Amino acid sequence: MITLKNLEKVYQTDEIETVALSNINLEIAKGEFLSIMGPSGCGKSTLLNMIGLLDKPTNGMVEIEKNIIDGWRDKRLAQFRNQKLGFIFQSFHLINDLQVVDNVELPLLYRKGISGKERRKRALEAIEKVGLSTRAKHYPAQLSGGQKQRVAIARAIIGQPDIILADEPTGNLDSKMGNDIMEILEKLNKQEKATIIMVTHDERLANKTNRIIHLFDGKQVN
Ligand SMILES: Nc1ncnc2c1ncn2[C@@H]1O[C@H](COP(=O)(O)OP(=O)(O)OP(=O)(O)O)[C@@H](O)[C@H]1O
Numbered sequence: 001m002i003t004l005k006n007l008e009k010v011y012q013t014d015e016i017e018t019v020a021l022s023n024i025n026l027e028i029a030k031g032e033f034l035s036i037m038g039p040s041g042c043g044k045s046t047l048l049n050m051i052g053l054l055d056k057p058t059n060g061m062v063e064i065e066k067n068i069i070d071g072w073r074d075k076r077l078a079q080f081r082n083q084k085l086g087f088i089f090q091s092f093h094l095i096n097d098l099q100v101v102d103n104v105e106l107p108l109l110y111r112k113g114i115s116g117k118e119r120r121k122r123a124l125e126a127i128e129k130v131g132l133s134t135r136a137k138h139y140p141a142q143l144s145g146g147q148k149q150r151v152a153i154a155r156a157i158i159g160q161p162d163i164i165l166a167d168e169p170t171g172n173l174d175s176k177m178g179n180d181i182m183e184i185l186e187k188l189n190k191q192e193k194a195t196i197i198m199v200t201h202d203e204r205l206a207n208k209t210n211r212i213i214h215l216f217d218g219k220q221v222n
């Protein structure tokens with residue numbers, strides 16, 4: 001469902017040219033739970049951003065569900081991202097002056113034809129899936145790190161994306177909370193058939209996924 005061909009990303013800033021990714025070839029099957037590992041700076045987030053269509057590759061091809069993503073206008077890209085992809089980040093990226101339920105509703109605000117009532121209903125369902133029903137009216141500052149990440153997961157799944165991209169989702173959490181988050185991701189993968197791509201430094205968590213790929217200096221080493 002996701003194919004990357006000869007993917008290359010070069011960042012050019014003033015004097016320095018950084019080859020963040022080179023010659024990445026990867027096929028990710030529908031329903032797969034894949035982890036990406038490797039040392040700091042090896043290109044993991046860059047790779048996730050390419051798959052998530054948050055940035056364009058310098059060379060090579062990204063194909064998602066038979067769509068070759070090339071030369072698309074921003075609006076089309078944003079729409080495709082909104083419908084197909086859910087994002088989870090290490091630092092949660094919640095909006096602090098919105099309640100949990102309003103944070104979770106956000107992705108649906110950009111979709112046409114969903115009433116406020118329907119939005120609220122689906123937000124509460126997503127919040128229930130991550131076990132946070134009693135906190136729907138809380139603000140992010142009133143939550144623990146693990147709870148914040150669960151809100152971020154609810155927000156990532158409210159639009160029922162086929163693909164979930166998680167960049168070190170347990171990176172800011174202790175191992176107990178990290179395990180809880182991992183269990184939620186595993187459940188989404190098994191029960192809702194979500195394809196999940198997760199960057200992690202935690203070998204123990206990576207070992208629970210279907211496949212691990214290792215990056216080193218922007219290259220895939222296995
Ligand atoms: N916007 C950017 N402009 C210039 N260079 C960048 C940019 N983003 C990333 N880089 C460089 O590309 C390389 C890969 O960065 P990336 O963020 O993908 O690493 P990473 O594997 O996610 O690291 P970490 O584990 O620390 O998050 C690094 O050398 C980084 O400095």
Ligand SMILES: [Mg+2]
Pocket residue numbers: 044045046167
């Ligand atoms: Mg990173």
